[in-house]
Amino acid sequence: MEIDTSSLDEYLDEQGLDGYAVYADSDDSTQRYLSGFDAPDPFFTVYTPEETALLTSGLEYGRATKEARGTVDRTSEYDYQSLREAHESGVARAKLQAAFLDAHGVDSIAVPETFPVGAADGLREEGVALAVDSEGVVDDIRAVKTDEEIEHVREATIANEKSMQACEELLDAAEVRNGTLYHEGEPLTSERVKTEIEVTLLEHGCALDETIVACGTDAADPHDRGSGPLEAGQPIIVDIFPRSKETGYHSDMTRTFVKGDASEAVAEWYELTQEAKRAAFEELEAGATGADVHAAVCDVYEAAGYPTLRDDPSTETGYIHSTGHGVGLDVHEAPSLSPRGGELEAGQIVTIEPGLYDPEHGGVRIEDIAVVTEDGYENFTDYPEQLEV
Amino acid sequence: MEIDTSSLDEYLDEQGLDGYAVYADSDDSTQRYLSGFDAPDPFFTVYTPEETALLTSGLEYGRATKEARGTVDRTSEYDYQSLREAHESGVARAKLQAAFLDAHGVDSIAVPETFPVGAADGLREEGVALAVDSEGVVDDIRAVKTDEEIEHVREATIANEKSMQACEELLDAAEVRNGTLYHEGEPLTSERVKTEIEVTLLEHGCALDETIVACGTDAADPHDRGSGPLEAGQPIIVDIFPRSKETGYHSDMTRTFVKGDASEAVAEWYELTQEAKRAAFEELEAGATGADVHAAVCDVYEAAGYPTLRDDPSTETGYIHSTGHGVGLDVHEAPSLSPRGGELEAGQIVTIEPGLYDPEHGGVRIEDIAVVTEDGYENFTDYPEQLEV
Incomplete structure (x- = not known):
């Protein structure tokens, strides 16, 4: 399905942000809408005016490459196993997500109001500029x-x-x-x-x-x-x-x-x-x-x-x-x-x-x-x- | 149902925090578990070693007073209507939740990792000290x-x-x-x-x-x-x-x-x-x-x-x-x-x-x-x- 994301592009441009990110399972409708992927465990999606990219576990990778709206990276590409061994789990996840954003050229993101505060604080700690979209720009597109x-x-x-x-x-x-x-x-x-x-x-x-x-x-x-x-x-x-x-x-x-x-x-x-x-x-x-x-x-x-x-x-x-x-x-x-x-x-x-x-x-x-x-x-x-x- | 929250009390004591807060609908199981209330729209719950208190809309108030584990305040008690007229909706909600916490003697809270970042940033803006529980202390109690x-x-x-x-x-x-x-x-x-x-x-x-x-x-x-x-x-x-x-x-x-x-x-x-x-x-x-x-x-x-x-x-x-x-x-x-x-x-x-x-x-x-x-x-x-x- 083709969706009209021009107002999201305008919003990101006005706010001076590189992308829009969601970290949730697909019960979160903004996740399902932007990623085009239906999965029971949380995964990370970033939308930019150029691409939509997903970061999933190896378990979801095969299905995601077939079903998702965008490109798919798996966590093992960012050496998640070593990050998990070296850090507390929230920190490992933040480092993983920050590396994924960096690989896609994204330094600053907007997130929905419902983005989990644990992941948000973790990304900020890793130096990602993170702003909360209080206008509900994707909600308005979905409407x-x-x-x-x-x-x-x-x-x-x-x-x-x-x-x-x-x-x-x-x-x-x-x-x-x-x-x-x-x-x-x-x-x-x-x-x-x-x-x-x-x-x-x-x-x-x-x-x-x-x-x-x-x-x-x-x-x-x-x-x-x-x-x-x-x-x-x-x-x-x-x-x-x-x-x-x-x-x-x-x-x-x-x-x-x-x-x-x-x-x-x-x-x-x-x-x-x-x-x-x-x-x-x-x-x-x-x-x-x-x-x-x-x-x-x-x-x-x-x-x-x-x-x-x-x-x-x-x-x-x-x-x-x-x-x-x-x-x-x-x-x-x-x-x-x-x-x-x-x-x-x-x-x-x-x-x-x-x-x-x-x-x-x-x-x-x-x-x-x-x-x-x-x-x-x-x-x-x-x-x-x-x-x- | 009586639940054993002694480890939560210890956690709050160790961290020097007054309470544990959840803002979600009851599809969020931590919300349902702590509040004892099943509702389709998000509501705010704060647990302290002394009490559990809910903040609900007027629509949910009657049912909440019958079913919830704790005491129930309704948003109109905090003049939410006027807050909504004076402020952008996210700010109005933060002021409402901060006033509710203040009325219950709570200045500092732990929240689950999944607490919405929009509400978290809003409460911090209102001067509430908010820490993310990365240990999953309530998850461990629920287990x-x-x-x-x-x-x-x-x-x-x-x-x-x-x-x-x-x-x-x-x-x-x-x-x-x-x-x-x-x-x-x-x-x-x-x-x-x-x-x-x-x-x-x-x-x-x-x-x-x-x-x-x-x-x-x-x-x-x-x-x-x-x-x-x-x-x-x-x-x-x-x-x-x-x-x-x-x-x-x-x-x-x-x-x-x-x-x-x-x-x-x-x-x-x-x-x-x-x-x-x-x-x-x-x-x-x-x-x-x-x-x-x-x-x-x-x-x-x-x-x-x-x-x-x-x-x-x-x-x-x-x-x-x-x-x-x-x-x-x-x-x-x-x-x-x-x-x-x-x-x-x-x-x-x-x-x-x-x-x-x-x-x-x-x-x-x-x-x-x-x-x-x-x-x-x-x-x-x-x-x-x-x-x-």
């Missing part, structure tokens, strides 16, 4: 997707819809006894529904770490993943964010269901949240800011008399999170649709996910995922919004 | 498991064995046509077997990110995860390392299978690897070193004429990795059973995983997981070793 990346997120969204459907069918088929959902004679739990969702995702090439199936008071906390038997008449928030095993790209979607009849309050929350989502999408286009999109949601909720964090920074009920985030190799990445969200660009992929929360009623959230275009957006999510099942 | 943690790994191992069994049954039931394995009329692929394994794990309460099902030349690279149709007569390495969703603790096991008849070379590798595993376990006990255990494996392979990294640091065939690693909240953690592995302690949980690799024949690896005891070990793995299926 604007290539056509290939857009396709990856679209594919993960299709798998996500299949798993949401499997979830909805399970809720739909459940019986209600004394207010509790039952499936095949057993109480239907949050855990059982998550397994249904996750098995469906595996069968469609996706992995995932966590899924939210939160009912009643669990649903009042946006980060509560939910547990135990599901209850009829209570909102059940289902938030699914899988990662394609093949490409590493994510999708993200939320729906809220009530088995049986929703209370009047929850029905009102649901309609209001649909309205808030429409208002956010109306703002969404290249040139608008993330703050504009977030403000549109706050306007809807505040006009209806609900608290928001904009209105009251200490509120624990009402609208208590931001409106959306970028999605790519990370499930949460730039840009941010929040009070401080900056100008949006075409090619950015974002979620729109308004919601209302209150321990008294639980929570309601609806979330779609879309790519920003010059004159609006394309919504990837093609899943119905129906509260009662 | 020695409590009875509760041992139980968690044992439970994950049982789930792991069920998934290995599902895999072996699938290989056993496969037909062979023109040298390729078939299942229900389709070529049986690495991907299909991984799905079988991962669905079984989900049904037993485990998640996992990756599984290795590598056949033939794929298996010659210990980190190749494998892909495509499986071939008869070739070694298939199956390495499964699930994480319990409930506890966060991992297990790890590898078996190697051949559908049909193994070649003479692979059969010899298999017997030799069984012998190497036995030799490693004979060394394993409290007071032995990780280096001793690793050397026992090298002795077996070298005596049989195979290259090892000990013998030839640049070899790409033979025994080309270390003998084992600790397993807990991370699938790879301290201690290390490798040339530089230090003295082992009772309560450490480790893998023993010798193997041989060569593109000509593929690879063979066998891996068990065990807890070190005063006079030996207890092997958790109760799964047969049978090469041909």
